[in-house]
Amino acid sequence: MALSSAPGKVYLFGEHAVVYGEPAVPCAIERRARVGVQRRDDGKLRVHAEDLSLDGFTVEYDGSTGNGPDVDVSESLLSAAMGYVDGAIEQVRDVTGEDEVGFDVTIESDIPLGAGLGSSAAVVVAAIDAATRELGVTLETAELAERAYRTEHMVQDGQASRADTFCSATGGAVRVEGDDCRSLEAPDLPIVIGFDGGAGDTGQLVAGVRDLRDEYDFAADTVGAIGDVVRNGEEALANGDVEELGRLMNFNHGLLSALGVSSRSLDTMVWAARDAGAHGAKLTGAGGGGCIVALDPTPETETALSFTPGCEDAFRAELTENGVTSLE
Numbered sequence: 001m002a003l004s005s006a007p008g009k010v011y012l013f014g015e016h017a018v019v020y021g022e023p024a025v026p027c028a029i030e031r032r033a034r035v036g037v038q039r040r041d042d043g044k045l046r047v048h049a050e051d052l053s054l055d056g057f058t059v060e061y062d063g064s065t066g067n068g069p070d071v072d073v074s075e076s077l078l079s080a081a082m083g084y085v086d087g088a089i090e091q092v093r094d095v096t097g098e099d100e101v102g103f104d105v106t107i108e109s110d111i112p113l114g115a116g117l118g119s120s121a122a123v124v125v126a127a128i129d130a131a132t133r134e135l136g137v138t139l140e141t142a143e144l145a146e147r148a149y150r151t152e153h154m155v156q157d158g159q160a161s162r163a164d165t166f167c168s169a170t171g172g173a174v175r176v177e178g179d180d181c182r183s184l185e186a187p188d189l190p191i192v193i194g195f196d197g198g199a200g201d202t203g204q205l206v207a208g209v210r211d212l213r214d215e216y217d218f219a220a221d222t223v224g225a226i227g228d229v230v231r232n233g234e235e236a237l238a239n240g241d242v243e244e245l246g247r248l249m250n251f252n253h254g255l256l257s258a259l260g261v262s263s264r265s266l267d268t269m270v271w272a273a274r275d276a277g278a279h280g281a282k283l284t285g286a287g288g289g290g291c292i293v294a295l296d297p298t299p300e301t302e303t304a305l306s307f308t309p310g311c312e313d314a315f316r317a318e319l320t321e322n323g324v325t326s327l328e
């Protein structure tokens with residue numbers, strides 16, 4: 001049995017645009033997914049995922065025959081739910097050369113699913129790390145991040161960046177532009193998160209931006225403008241200028257909103273944070289529903305969010321330097 005954990009993240013800047021080669025700056029936060037993996041020799045993959053929205057289920061199926069699990073939910077819901085774990089195991093089989101190996105996989109996570117905090121990347125990174133170690137193979141962090149990226153790329157229909165997976169694998173604040181992934185020095189940021197209790201489908205939201213970008217030059221320009229905001233944001237981060245970071249986050253939110261990936265509840269939480277005196281606020285991740293990230297050293301934003309209709313949970317998030325971690 002091998003057990004690994006990996007962190008979720010918030011985007012200070014650059015989600016969606018990063019899929020088209022613009023830079024992005026996500027930061028790992030101290031909310032983690034833990035994945036336990038035990039080898040089985042019958043080739044089956046058995047996944048126990050208490051937090052998955054199919055009401056906490058356990059499925060068992062034979063990965064070698066391609067037969068799906070025997071649960072009573074629609075095919076599309078199931079493939080969306082299982083795709084990341086299945087994909088991670090495919091990568092493990094590929095990188096270890098053990099094509100027929102099966103696993104019992106147990107997932108526990110304190111990252112809400114589909115909410116923009118990178119639950120998918122954390123689960124994939126932790127799963128690949130635990131499963132390879134279970135087979136006696138230790139991957140370098142760069143290789144692990146690359147395999148996790150390939151998983152997200154496959155599940156999200158060929159549209160994904162390396163940002164979430166690299167950030168989850170290494171921890172800390174990172175900068176990703178295409179295949180150039182590096183760690184950044186970041187000050188201790190006063191991060192507050194608001195969560196509307198909802199979720200968005202990353203694959204669908206990414207496809208929506210892609211279509212807009214294909215149809216309208218001004219949508220392509222908007223993606224480019226997000227890249228400009230990120231480049232300014234990197235400078236503000238390096239200078240520890242939290243006020244400027246906040247202004248740029250506000251700008252970034254406006255551009256994401258123009259690309260159609262915000263929602264009424266995300267906008268409401270963003271405005272509640274701004275009205276409470278936050279330096280700035282924006283949605284984080286794919287959008288559609290889920291979380292916003294705000295910067296506020298005072299307790300005002302967290303308090304205001306906790307009284308905002310449509311905000312189900314408001315909490316502070318600590319940046320973490322701990323990326324993927326082997327627990328057993």
Ligand SMILES: Nc1ncnc2c1ncn2[C@@H]1O[C@H](COP(=O)(O)OP(=O)(O)O)[C@@H](O)[C@H]1O
Binds near residue numbers: 051108119120
């Ligand atoms: N605790 C978990 N157990 C099993 N699968 C999970 C878990 N957390 C996330 N996932 C997988 O990740 C998907 C959500 O990823 P995504 O839509 O990219 O949103 P995000 O990465 O912002 O949380 C889920 O549908 C599921 O496939």
Ligand SMILES: C[C@@](O)(CCOP(=O)(O)O)CC(=O)O
Binds near residue numbers: 014015016114
């Ligand atoms: C929208 C996107 O930029 C980030 C998605 O983040 P999340 O899965 O919503 O946490 C997609 C990607 O980078 O692969």
Ligand SMILES: [Mg+2]
Binds near residue numbers: 119120121202
């Ligand atoms: Mg994701």
